[in-house]
Amino acid sequence: MNLTIRTGGTASQGEAFIAGGTTMVDLMKLGASSPNALVDLSARRAELSGIEVTETEVTLGALTTMADAAAHPAVAAMPAIHAALVQAASPQIREMATLGGNLLQRTRCSYFRDSRQPCNKRAAGSGCPALGGEDGQHAVLGGSAQCIATYPGDFAVAALALGAEITVDQSNGMRARRPLAGFHRRPGDTPHLETALAPGELIAAIHLPRGAWTGQTYVKLRDRASYAFATASAAVALRLEGGTVAEARIVLGGLATIPWRSIAAEQVLIGMTASMAPAFAAGEAALTQATTSPNNTHRVELGVRAVARAILDAAAQDRDQSGSL
Amino acid sequence: MTLRINGSDHPQPADPRTTLLDHLREGLNLVGTKKGCDHGQCGACTVLIDGKRVLSCLQLAATVRGEVTTIEGLSGGDNLHPMQAAFLEHDAYQCGFCTPGQIMSAVACVAEGHAGSDAEIAEWMSGNLCRCAAYPQIRAAIADVAGQEDLE
Numbered sequence: 048m049n050l051t052i053r054t055g056g057t058a059s060q061g062e063a064f065i066a067g068g069t070t071m072v073d074l075m076k077l078g079a080s081s082p083n084a085l086v087d088l089s090a091r092r093a094e095l096s097g098i099e100v101t102e103t104e105v106t107l108g109a110l111t112t113m114a115d116a117a118a119h120p121a122v123a124a125m126p127a128i129h130a131a132l133v134q135a136a137s138p139q140i141r142e143m144a145t146l147g148g149n150l151l152q153r154t155r156c157s158y159f160r161d162s163r164q165p166c167n168k169r170a171a172g173s174g175c176p177a178l179g180g181e182d183g184q185h186a187v188l189g190g191s192a193q194c195i196a197t198y199p200g201d202f203a204v205a206a207l208a209l210g211a212e213i214t215v216d217q218s219n220g221m222r223a224r225r226p227l228a229g230f231h232r233r234p235g236d237t238p239h240l241e242t243a244l245a246p247g248e249l250i251a252a253i254h255l256p257r258g259a260w261t262g263q264t265y266v267k268l269r270d271r272a273s274y275a276f277a278t279a280s281a282a283v284a285l286r287l288e289g290g291t292v293a294e295a296r297i298v299l300g301g302l303a304t305i306p307w308r309s310i311a312a313e314q315v316l317i318g319m320t321a322s323m324a325p326a327f328a329a330g331e332a333a334l335t336q337a338t339t340s341p342n343n344t345h346r347v348e349l350g351v352r353a354v355a356r357a358i359l360d361a362a363a364q365d366r367d368q369s370g371s372l
Numbered sequence: 373m374t375l376r377i378n379g380s381d382h383p384q385p386a387d388p389r390t391t392l393l394d395h396l397r398e399g400l401n402l403v404g405t406k407k408g409c410d411h412g413q414c415g416a417c418t419v420l421i422d423g424k425r426v427l428s429c430l431q432l433a434a435t436v437r438g439e440v441t442t443i444e445g446l447s448g449g450d451n452l453h454p455m456q457a458a459f460l461e462h463d464a465y466q467c468g469f470c471t472p473g474q475i476m477s478a479v480a481c482v483a484e485g486h487a488g489s490d491a492e493i494a495e496w497m498s499g500n501l502c503r504c505a506a507y508p509q510i511r512a513a514i515a516d517v518a519g520q521e522d523l524e
Contacts, residue, residue, distance in 0.1 A: 052388045052434045065435060072391065072430045073411050085388075089437045114424070137499025138486075139477065140412060142424045143431065273498035 049083070054090040057218055057247040064088055064249060066110055067144040069136070070153050078162035079169060080153075088249075095251060096145075098122070104257055109147030109250040113202070114138070116146055126364065127263035127282050128255060131205035134267045137274045147250035150203050150213070150230070151242060154196035155276055157181065167193045168238040183342040184278065187350075188303035190338060194238030196304060198231060199276045204300035205265045207308060208282035212254040218247030224254070231305035260284040260296075262361035266353045267300070277301030279349035281333075283357035285321060287365045292316045292325075297358075299333060302350050309333035312354060321362030323355070330354035375436055377402070378445030385433050392436055393417045393428035404443035404472045408501075415500035418473040419443075425480035427499075443472035446479065454520065455479050458513035466504035474500045478514045487518035 058064045063082040065071050066089075074080035088095065088110060096110040100121040107116055116122050117132035135141060135149070158164045158176045165173035177185050177195050185195040211227040230243050244250070263284040269275035280300035286293045295316045299307040312333035319325035330351035337347045374381040377400065385395045393410070396402040396419070408416030410429045417429040422438035446453040455475050458464070465471045477500045481487050486496035493511045502510065 050389050052432070065432070068432060068435060069412055069427070069430045072432060075389075076410065085432075087435050089435045092437065137415065138481070138484075138496055139415060139418055139425045139427045139499045140430075143426050273495055 051084045052087050053084065054087050056086060057249070058082075058084075058086045060246050062086060066148040067112065067140075069140050069144045070148065070151075074153060074160070077160050079160050095147075100257075102257070105255045107146050107253045107255070109252055110145045113141040113144050113146060113149060117141065121257075125209070125255060125257075125263065127205040127208060127265040127284065128202070130265040130267070131201035131282065134265075134273075135201045146202065146253055149200055150206075150227075150250060150253070151244075152198075152200040152203075153241075155199045156185065156196035159196055168196060168234070168241075171237075171239055179340075181342070182340050184276075185340075185343060186302060186304045187337040187339050187343055187347060188299065188307050188334075189233045190304055191234045191236065191238070193236055194234035194304065196234070196238070197301060198303060198305050199301070200306070201265065201267060201277060201280060201300060203227070203231070204280060204298050204306045205263075205282040206253065206255060207306045208265075208284045208296045208298040209263060210256050210259060210284075210296065213250050214252040214254070215244065216249045216251045218245065222251060227253075228308070234304050259286070260294075260361075261287045262364035264357045264360040264364070266357040266360065268349050268353055279346050279353045281330075281350070281353040281357040283354070283361045285316075285358070285361045285365070287321065287362065290320055292319055292321055292362075295329075295358075297329060297333060297354060299350055299354065302334075302337075302346060309354075311335070316358065321358055321365075323359065326355040326358040326362075327351065329358060373434075375433060376439040378440070378442060388432070388434050390433050391429055392419070392431040392433045392440065395433040396428060396440075396442060402442050402444050406469055406472055408470065408473075413501075414470070414473075415477060416470050416473040418476045418500065420476055420480060423480070423483065425477050441476075443476060446475070453479070454517050455482070455513070458516045459510070462509045462513040462516065463506075464509040464513040465502075465506050470500060470502045470504075474502065474510055478510070478517070481514060482518045487514050490515065493518075 062084040065085040096108040098119045099106045105121045159166045186197045265282045267277045267280040282298045284296040295313040297312040312329040315332045316329040334347045334350050406416040408414035412430045419428045420441040
């Protein structure tokens with residue numbers, strides 16, 4: 048159990064970057080993550096944090112804390128992002144956790160977190176006790192025969208709905224800008240590969256478009272009123288024209304192995320008024336492919352209702368203010 | 373690199389795996405900061421770094437940048453911090469184990485401007501659990517301090 052911490056350079060195979068540490072330190076204590084070395088990013092905070100606002104987008108440095116982001120006026124003006132940030136974790140964790148780290152948040156699957164249990168994500172081919180086990184909070188969308196661990200985050204769900212992009216520092220020293228769509232990987236046969244980041248790559252910034260939507264919301268349903276992961280959540284971004292939906296982006300959280308965009312739900316909504324019946328039809332469409340067990344069937348209905356409420360709330364923003372968000 | 377805690381400089385612990393919480397308690401005998409869950413779920417270990425509330429159990433000492441304030445550094449000698457006095461006044465504890473974390477979190481909650489109503493205090497103190505369920509008294513103490521600051 049040797050560990051070294053250094054402040055410079057990149058993280059090679061078997062090593063990890065550490066930013067806020069709120070997931071990393073927790074998993075290291077549990078023995079669920081055992082990097083040989085940590086590359087401490089705290090020395091780069093000045094370079095990789097901060098918020099820039101232009102006409103068309105808000106760029107957030109990857110080491111910006113969730114608390115600092117939520118408190119910024121440009122972020123507060125993006126209701127989906129703001130709601131996702133302030134309903135995540137606790138105030139203390141939001142002061143520590145960074146946006147880049149939050150995109151990379153690891154699952155809360157109790158078998159993944161228990162190093163005495165087999166887990167295909169932790170040890171390839173060792174098995175998955177969640178399948179047929181205590182799967183009440185596991186994914187009903189996007190799972191595989193190897194892994195049904197839920198992606199637990201909120202911010203990525205809202206950011207994906209807005210059409211966010213990320214800037215990545217590549218290991219060759221170059222920077223590349225990529226869509227957030229496709230960043231998180233479904234488990235398939237490789238549940239240990241969670242994102243499109245290659246070893247040594249680091250998220251440098253997150254870009255959120257401004258003005259692209261007339262309404263945007265994030266609805267989070269939890270088992271307790273605060274400080275809990277989503278048992279189901281939905282982020283919705285709408286562009287309404289003359290009272291009907293011209294464009295929609297619907298993303299589910301807490302129910303899937305990755306932030307889960309439902310194009311089927313979007314197609315149901317496009318061309319309709321954003322009213323009760325189409326909103327519920329879109330919610331139903333988002334969950335038709337759900338694979339459930341007796342322990343988590345109830346969360347399908349929660350997902351339907353989260354989508355419907357998010358659509359209605361996003362549409363209400365358009366009626367409240369004719370400007371765009 | 374040294375650690376600045378309650379106005380004094382201290383050497384870093386030798387083992388890089390040491391959390392700030394363990395270093396405070398085991399290395400520096402600052403045992404006011406409590407270890408509850410040790411996994412970021414209860415808030416008992418809350419301290420301030422540069423005035424912001426953080427969980428010392430999830431913070432490696434080696435990665436601390438900024439000045440740490442613990443419950444021992446909050447009062448000026450025998451003069452209680454107003455939040456400490458308000459917790460006494462409102463009987464905002466029973467067993468007292470979560471109290472140092474509650475008080476540190478409460479100080480930040482007021483400083484952030486998140487203590488404007490009972491509901492707002494409840495939401496912004498949700499990271500601090502109290503198994504004795506002294507929540508109404510804790511919220512009353514915080515509202516009291518927030519109100520005093522508004523009058524000043």
